[in-house]
Amino acid sequence: IFTVSEQLTQKFYDANPHAFTVTNGVDLKHFSTQQLEPDDMKQLPHPRVCYVGVIQQRVDFQMVHEAAVLSPDVSFIFIGPIWHDADIGTVKNLKNVYFLGAKKYNQLPGYIQHSDIGLLPHHLNDLVQSMNPLKLYEYLASGKPIISTPVPGTEQFSSDFITIVRNGRALAGAIRSVMSRQQLLKPQQLQDSVLSYSWESKVHSMLQKVFAAYR
Structure with a gap:
């Protein structure tokens, strides 16, 4: 069994070592x-x-x-689809908060690269504690520093x-501080x-575990 977080692994471990x-x-x-700056970002100030x-x-x-105030x-x-349970009421009318909607996967690097900081402002609930956010790696691969709540995975990096x-x-x-x-x-x-x-290294790690189990 493979999971993306230690919390999930522990849930399975007693039944399956x-x-x-x-x-x-x-x-x-x-x-x-490197990608070009998206058109809908060009007027947004740094x-x-x-x-x-x-x-x-x-x-x-x-x-x-x-923080915005x-x-x-x-x-x-904010780039992405807005779900019905998102509590955006307090920020949607602020002049410096922008919701640009869902984008295609091949467009995402352009939005991250032409930002200054990647953001991970997650609540620390049970769902988040069992996650390992893709954004963490995508922001860094785009060359951007991150500001995050203490979600799993952040402890791996400087x-x-x-x-x-x-x-x-x-x-x-x-x-x-980060901008300074x-x-x-x-x-x-x-x-x-x-x-x-890289995904290649992840597949290699998984295959090593699989082969070891059959030795």
Whole structure:
């Protein structure tokens, strides 16, 4: 049995000791190949903080609201379909929060690459604790630093690349801090941090476990 998180692996382990954690991976070439700036981003001012993914109740919009009010010069950009359970009411009328809708997979790198920071503002509920967010790897493969709540997977990377926050005030402060040292963080450093997370390496790891089980 393969799962993407330790929490899920532990749920299966007692029944089957051949349960293993293999975290999500990333298409390195897809997200590192430079794309043109999307037309619907061109008028949005920098700094740009971008979330890419399904917009649902796991996103902490109370945190986003507090940070957006404290940071009126920052553009908070959300890319993805909005589910009915998403609590966007507090932010949808803020002038610096933008919902650009769902995009095709081949368009996503352009939105991330032309942002300044990747955002992971997830609630820390049971669902999130069992996840291993794809966005984590996609942001880094695009050469972008991340600000995130302490979701599983963030502990794998340097605090130079991922800043952990727990509330809106901390998020606003982290944005200022990351932007102030932006010149010190080279995109190549961030991309190099996920070289071992390619989908090819994940398949190789899984096959090793399968072959070992039959020896």
